Amino acid sequence: MTDIAGNLRYLKSRIPTSVKLVAVSKTKPVMDILAAYNTGQRCFGENRVQEILNKKDLLPNDIEWHLIGHLQGNKVKEIVPVISMIQSVDSFKVLSTINSEALKSKRVTDCLLQIHIANEETKSGFNLKELSEVVESPGFNSLKNVRVCGVMGMATYTSDLEQIRKEFAYLSECYKVLKNNYFTGSHHFKEISMGMSGDYEIAIKEGSTMIRVGSLIFGERNKT
Numbered sequence: 001m002t003d004i005a006g007n008l009r010y011l012k013s014r015i016p017t018s019v020k021l022v023a024v025s026k027t028k029p030v031m032d033i034l035a036a037y038n039t040g041q042r043c044f045g046e047n048r049v050q051e052i053l054n055k056k057d058l059l060p061n062d063i064e065w066h067l068i069g070h071l072q073g074n075k076v077k078e079i080v081p082v083i084s085m086i087q088s089v090d091s092f093k094v095l096s097t098i099n100s101e102a103l104k105s106k107r108v109t110d111c112l113l114q115i116h117i118a119n120e121e122t123k124s125g126f127n128l129k130e131l132s133e134v135v136e137s138p139g140f141n142s143l144k145n146v147r148v149c150g151v152m153g154m155a156t157y158t159s160d161l162e163q164i165r166k167e168f169a170y171l172s173e174c175y176k177v178l179k180n181n182y183f184t185g186s187h188h189f190k191e192i193s194m195g196m197s198g199d200y201e202i203a204i205k206e207g208s209t210m211i212r213v214g215s216l217i218f219g220e221r222n223k224t
């Protein structure tokens with residue numbers, strides 16, 4: 001059995017209190033989430049809308065759910081009423097759909113802009129040029145029901161630590177460029193979500209404010 005409480009204690013002893021821990025519980029049963037919850041963990045990340053919807057009704061309602069996987073337009077309506085943060089915004093279209101649904105349910109939804117930092121085609125996200133176009137587009141400022149809180153990124157899956165470090169440094173740089181050029185007046189725009197089980201220490205050194213850790217807490221996932 002995985003010692004979830006022990007793993008969390010160990011992990012928390014290694015990260016500064018200023019860095020927020022998102023416990024990534026995808027594919028794991030609600031019992032495992034509850035074990036983490038009972039140690040005081042309140043923030044959980046999932047990559048599928050349906051999995052959040054299934055799990056949340058079986059768990060305490062003070063859990064803060066973060067969506068960290070690609071969001072399809074037709075799923076926005078279901079997720080907006082229950083989500084604390086959507087970390088995986090990867091198009092203007094989905095951002096504006098989130099805005100309309102948030103407006104309907106009288107909410108303001110926290111979002112992160114996902115930036116493509118890996119040299120793998122499979123990881124989605126904007127590049128810096130696309131992002132500048134989005135935030136400069138006339139429609140962007142009319143999105144009153146989304147709150148853009150920062151950026152998110154995933155490094156290449158590699159054992160080359162220097163490459164991972166460079167990719168995180170690049171994400172930090174993107175954050176700074178966006179902050180200085182477009183979000184100086186926004187005290188909400190302050191998050192850099194980067195770092196997973198294998199690379200959270202590098203991420204923290206490169207300025208991460210939020211790490212998303214799964215297997216180090218809950219054990220390896222079954223390959224699906």
Ligand SMILES: *Cc1c(COP(=O)(O)O)cnc(C)c1O
Pocket residue numbers: 024026047068069154196197198212213214215216
């Ligand atoms: C699965 C996943 C994680 C956590 O991965 P681990 O290696 O298990 O810590 C973090 N971020 C995203 C976007 C994920 O999909």
